[in-house]
Amino acid sequence: MRLSETIIRLIDLFYVRPVAALLPRQVFRYAACGGFTYLLFDPLCYALCYNCLIGYRFFDLGFVVVSPHIAAMILVFPFTFFVGFWLNRHVAFRQSPVGTGTQLFRYLLSIGGSVLLTYAGLKFFVEVCGIWPTPAKVITTLVVTAYSFLAAKYFTFRHAARE
Incomplete structure (x- = not known):
């Protein structure tokens, strides 16, 4: 069984x-892919x-x-970028007929x-609206997450079949 199939089965549980x-x-x-990439993998890397290298x-x-x-952020970015791309391509939007190179370029643009x-x-939110930075980051993250999903679905991995 391929790694992507194992991940899909685990997520679907x-x-x-x-x-x-x-x-x-x-x-x-x-x-689930985004949560793993940006809540676990990215902070660990x-x-x-930061501490070792x-x-x-x-x-x-x-x-x-x-x-x-x-x-540290610059060093980690390529790892997070490619792990996020792989998970999106092989787990979330696996049925897309768009070529890998095109998807990778589009993913870079969406990121x-x-x-x-x-x-x-x-x-x-901070400078114009006067909202404190932490709540402003939460609001911004919600907006960016919605944008990111829509960009992945309708641009990066366009025509991916729903499962």
Whole structure:
């Protein structure tokens, strides 16, 4: 059995009432993949990079000095990006006829959109609306998650069959 099939079976174990009555299976799988990637995998990789590889050091690149927490974020991004892409391609949107290279490029564009939307959302909610940063981040995350799902479904993995 392929790894993706095993992951799908594991996720589907939790697709029970009342969740099954509220969410389509594809949305549930997408949420599970995103939850794993951004709530477990990303923080674990970040902590390992920050504490073990970076070692709290600043990096002088000649034109800019990169702080340790930003350096760790930069190092972790490719891992999180490719794990998220693989999970979306093989678990949440596995029936898409669009080629892998096209999907990868589109995924990169949608992630870029997520980053810009997060930045703009935080600037708007904190600086314009006067909302505290933490609640502003929660609101922004909800908006970006909805955008991310719609971008994946209708752009990155377009024409993926529903399961």
